[in-house]
Amino acid sequence: MADPSCNVTLEMLKEAWETVRSSPLGVINTPMIPLNQTTLQFSVPCNVHIKLENLQRTGSFKIRGVANQFARRPDGGHFVTMSAGNYGKSFAYASKHYGTKGKVVMPETAPESRSVLIQSFGVEVERVPTTGLMEVVNRCVREDDMTFLHSYDDMDLIAGHASLGLEILQVVPSPDVVVVCCGGGGLLAGVAAAIKLSGCQATRIYGVEPEGACTMHKSFIEKKPVGMNTKSIASGLAPPFAGALPFALCQNYVEDIVLVTDEEIKRAVSTLYRAGLVVEPSGSAAFAAFANDRIPNIAGKTVVLIVSGGNIGKDELQNFPD
Structure with a gap:
């Protein structure tokens, strides 16, 4: 069987980016801010930027x-x-x-x-x-x-998500590391394809999954898309199986899948909230991986963390530590 990722081209992704930018749905180019310009207290020996998709139309990427x-x-x-x-x-x-x-x-x-x-x-x-x-x-x-319409295993969807990767390169043309949450893998696949096909071959791209919903992690181990009985506070990262198209793209373009615990996700939500950033559990996974030293070899590097969504209600925030 032919590798479906072979059919993805930079021209295809740029065409989708133009479609997304001109969409009547009002998709915005979300801010990307340096960590040292926030009130987040991290003494890190690297240059970190945060892409704020929690400010996106409808609250997520x-x-x-x-x-x-x-x-x-x-x-x-x-x-x-x-x-x-x-x-x-x-x-x-x-x-x-x-x-x-x-x-x-x-x-x-x-x-x-x-x-x-x-x-x-x-x-x-x-x-x-x-x-x-x-x-x-x-x-x-x-x-x-x-x-x-599949919510993650669909090439039109993945190409649309790739617009996020192309936006990142507008601000940081050659990132050393990009960290992306992963559920079914649609966002991770799109961002990774966009960055790698744009010529950033040295960029290391990491997906982040909850320990209780690590379908892509298991898929990497078994070298095929697999499912599991998923359970996590990050419900948006807990589909029952990894997508076949995202898996193929991630195999080509993603360095590794790292795992975080639900407790680490909870702490990340609280930490971001105290800094004035309303982020849901699923949206905080990349930040949780960074905050808990899950991403290797970042000293002296330029790192981009994607905060992917902010759809969390006051009732849900009450369940997180102060």
Whole structure:
């Protein structure tokens, strides 16, 4: 079987970037700030920048991939997807804008507030056990004639997410290290492909997963996409399996997958909040990896951390340490 990552070109990713930038969904070029210009207290022997996707339209990077997916399907339709929240929110936002019908299949472990928010855009939500997500999606495709838009294993989506990598290179043309959260792998794959295909062959790109939801880590070990019974406070990083397309791209372009604990994620959320940055657990994974010395050989290097989302309610923040 041919490696699907071989079909990804820089020209393709730049075309998607232009689509994302001109999207009527209002995707923004989010700020990237040096760590030493924040109130975060870290004495680190490296030059760290933080890319603030928590300030993105709909509160996370997901709108990038959604913008490209919907632009590639201009005739609309009746779409179904699966999401723990952030993709579902962007999907619902786009569905309302384009006047298309939509349904989000959510894991029961996702915060109830996320499903309420998605429904407010006029999109149906069905909550099911994590292990039953694809079964319900397949039923909707089969019985209700819906079109499945995948929340991470889709090339249009990955190309849209690659816009984030290209934006990083506008500010830091040759980063030494880039650290990205990883759930199904769509963001990690897109960012890694964009950076490597832009000529930054020496850049080391690390994915970060929770210990209890480490499907890409296990996939790297077994050299094929695998699934597991995932469980983490970072519900957005806990799909039941790694995507086949993201896996192929990550195998080519990602240095390694590192793991963080839920406790480390909680501390990262609290640390960022005290610095004035509202970041959800999934969005704080890259920062947690940095703060807990999971990224090797960064002394004297230029490091970029992606803070990927800020969709967290006051009720959820109460569960984190002061």
